[in-house]
Amino acid sequence: MLKPEAEDGGMLLADPAFRADVLAGFSGRPRAIPARWFYDRQGSELFEAITALPEYYPTRTETAILERIGSAVADRVGPARAVVEFGSGSSAKTPLLLRAIAPSAYVPIDISGDFLRDSARALASQFPALPVYPVEADFMHPIALPPAVADRAKLGFFPGSTIGNMIPSSAVDLLRAMRRWLGTGAMLLIGMDRLKDAAELVRAYDDAQGVTARFNLNLLERINRELGGTIPVDDFRHRALWNDMRARIEMHLVAVRDTRFTIAGCGFEMAAGETIHTENSHKYGARDARILLRAGGWTPIAEWTDPDDRFALVLAEAQAPRTAP
Numbered sequence: 001m002l003k004p005e006a007e008d009g010g011m012l013l014a015d016p017a018f019r020a021d022v023l024a025g026f027s028g029r030p031r032a033i034p035a036r037w038f039y040d041r042q043g044s045e046l047f048e049a050i051t052a053l054p055e056y057y058p059t060r061t062e063t064a065i066l067e068r069i070g071s072a073v074a075d076r077v078g079p080a081r082a083v084v085e086f087g088s089g090s091s092a093k094t095p096l097l098l099r100a101i102a103p104s105a106y107v108p109i110d111i112s113g114d115f116l117r118d119s120a121r122a123l124a125s126q127f128p129a130l131p132v133y134p135v136e137a138d139f140m141h142p143i144a145l146p147p148a149v150a151d152r153a154k155l156g157f158f159p160g161s162t163i164g165n166m167i168p169s170s171a172v173d174l175l176r177a178m179r180r181w182l183g184t185g186a187m188l189l190i191g192m193d194r195l196k197d198a199a200e201l202v203r204a205y206d207d208a209q210g211v212t213a214r215f216n217l218n219l220l221e222r223i224n225r226e227l228g229g230t231i232p233v234d235d236f237r238h239r240a241l242w243n244d245m246r247a248r249i250e251m252h253l254v255a256v257r258d259t260r261f262t263i264a265g266c267g268f269e270m271a272a273g274e275t276i277h278t279e280n281s282h283k284y285g286a287r288d289a290r291i292l293l294r295a296g297g298w299t300p301i302a303e304w305t306d307p308d309d310r311f312a313l314v315l316a317e318a319q320a321p322r323t324a325p
Contacts, residue, residue, distance in 0.1 A: 014226040014227050014264075015226075017138070018037055018226065018227070019227055019264055021033060021034055021037060022037070022223055022227060022263060022264075023263065023264060023266060025276070026263060026266075026268050026276070027268075030275070030277055031270075031274070031275065031276045031277065032276065032277040032278070033219065033276060033277075033278055034140075035165050035278060035279040035280070036111055036138060036140060037219060037222070038215065038216075038218070038219055038278070038279070039089075039110075039111055039112045039115075040112060040218075040222050040226075041112060041114050041115055042218055042221075042222070043112075043215060043218050043219070043222065044089060044090075044112045044115040045115075046211060046214055046215040046218060047089065047215060048089065048090050048092075049211050050207070050211050050212055050215060051092070053207045053209065053211060053212075054207075055203045055204050055207045055208070056204050056207065057200075057204060057310060057311075058160065058161055058191075058193055058204070058311055059092075059093075059160070061306050061310055061311040062093065062159055062160065062161075062191050062311050062313065063092075063093055063096070064306060065304050065305065065306055065311065065312075065313050066093055066096040066097065066159075066313065067096055068304070069304045069313065070096065070097070070099065070100030070101075071100065072302070072304070073097070073100055073101060073189065073315065074100050074101045074102070076187070076301065076302055076315055077101055077155050077187050077189075077315070078101075078153075079101065079102045079103075079104075080102065080103070080104040080152070080153070081101065081103055081104065081152065081153045081154055081155040081187070082103060082104055082105040082106070082107060082149040082152040082153070082154050082155070083097065083098065083101070083103045083105070083106050083107065083154075083155050083157055084107045084109065084145065084149070084154055084155070084156050084157065084181075084182060085106070085107065085108045085109060085156075085157040085158070085159075086109050086139045086156065086157070086158045086162070086178070087109065087110060087111075087139065087158070087160070087162050088108030088109060088110045088116065088119060088120075089110060089112075089115070089119065089160075090115070090119050091108055091119045091120070091122075091123050093159050093160075094106070094108075094123060094157070095123065095126055095127075097157060097189070098123075098127060098130065101155070103130065103155070104131075104149075104152055105130065105131045105132070105133060105148065105149050105152065106123070106127070106130055106131070106132045106133070107132075107133045107134075107135060107145060107146060107149055108120055108123070108132070108134050108135070109134075109135045109136075109137055109139055109143065110134075110135075110136065110137075111136070111137065111138045111139075113136040116134050116136055117134060117136075120132050120134040131148065133146040133148060133149065139174070139177075140170075140174065142177070143181060145181060153185060153186065154182045154183065154186045154187075155186070155187045155188070155189060156178055156182050156186060156187065156188040156189070156190075157188075157189050158178075158188065158189070158190040158191065159189075159190070159191040159313075160191050161191045161192055161193035161281070161311070162191075163175075163190060163191075163192060163282075163292075164192070164193055164248070164280070164281045164282040164283065164284070165279060165280055165281060165282075166280070166282070167280065167282075168282070168292065171282075171292060171296070172292065172295045172296045173296075174296070175188075175292070175293065175295070175296020175297060175298060176296050176297050178296070178298075179296065179297040179298065179318045182318060183318065184318050184319070184320055185317075185318060185319075185320075186317070186318045187315060187316065187317050187318070188293075188298055188315070188316045188317075188318070189313060189314070189315050190293070190313070190314050190316065191311065191312070191313055192284050192289045192311070192312050192313075192314060193281070193283050193284070193310075193311055194283060194284065194285065194286075194305075194309055194310055194311060194312060195247065195283045195284065195285050196283070196310060198242040198244070201242055201249050201283070202240050202241065202242055202249065204249075205240035205249050205251060205281065206238065206239075206240040210238075212238065212240070212251075213237070213238035216238040216251055216253060216278055216279075217233055217236060217238060217253065219253070219278060220233045220236060220253065221233060223263055227263050227264045228262075228263070228264055228265070229261065229262065229263045229264070230261045230262050230263075231259075231261045231263070232259055232261060235255055235256060235257055235259040236253045236254060236255055236256065236259075236276075237253070237254050237256050238251070238252075238253065238254075239251070239252045239253070239254045239275070240252075246280075246282070247282055247283055247284075247288075248280045248281055248282040248283065249280070249281040249283070250277060250279070250280055250281075251277075251278050251279040251280075251281075252275040252276060252277050252278060253275060253276045253278055254273065254274075254275045255270040255271065255272055255273065255274050255275070256272060257272045258270070258271050258272050286303070286309075286312065289312065289314060290314070293314065293316050297318060298316035298317065298318060299316055299317050299318075299319045300314050300315070300316045301315055301316060301317050302314070302315040303315070
């Protein structure tokens, strides 16, 4: 990385955490940027388009499970819990859960503020008697839940296998944080993608229409928009690969030629073939998933899958600490 030049005034409006992560990510080796920065408005809209692709099985598989298990979830969690959804996005699956369990409030949490507010308004119109308290926040950092739900029993909702985007140590840290935020006695309904054929997994993250590629490349366009970047986006291509040793899909942006650019006044160079690692999607076997939850302070109490065991929804409870096994 070269010496920074003077910043222009427009860049002062950028999220300082975004700026810090991008500069650190391009300076490090290997280069990597946290996947949470995909989700500006354009990125959020592209992700919603991804969920409808024929290759992208997780959304339709998880939705089918939710449609089938509503009464079973309601029996387990009981009525009048406040539902706290982490990374709510469009809240497309949420109505299935809300109709099933008769909650007392809904708290969607998302990093993309405009997208969050639009989604919260749309959901509130579907459930006019349900209090909705949107929270714009990055749940990878400490968050404060609205005071209105402080004393209510809570159900965390973490669909979409978003937990798979984190390396296992970070996933455990997040699960422990969720336990602190939701409290002892809370429950968590979490989606987890199963291990399966590598070719099927790669197709899900490298679709024939190129929507996932546009989603990945939008990260560079966001850097240019918000950080005064001069990245030549055409110098990069999307790549998805299966890392069997780490049981995860990886997404990278690959430089197809030697390239130079600046970000926030800092100069960078990348040689052809070098990559920026932008996302992981870890896949879990049934026992792996239960161990991960237990390590995060959650006790699995129920699990539902599709007929082919491609995806799972696990219900876990933040039980009181025990002094013996």
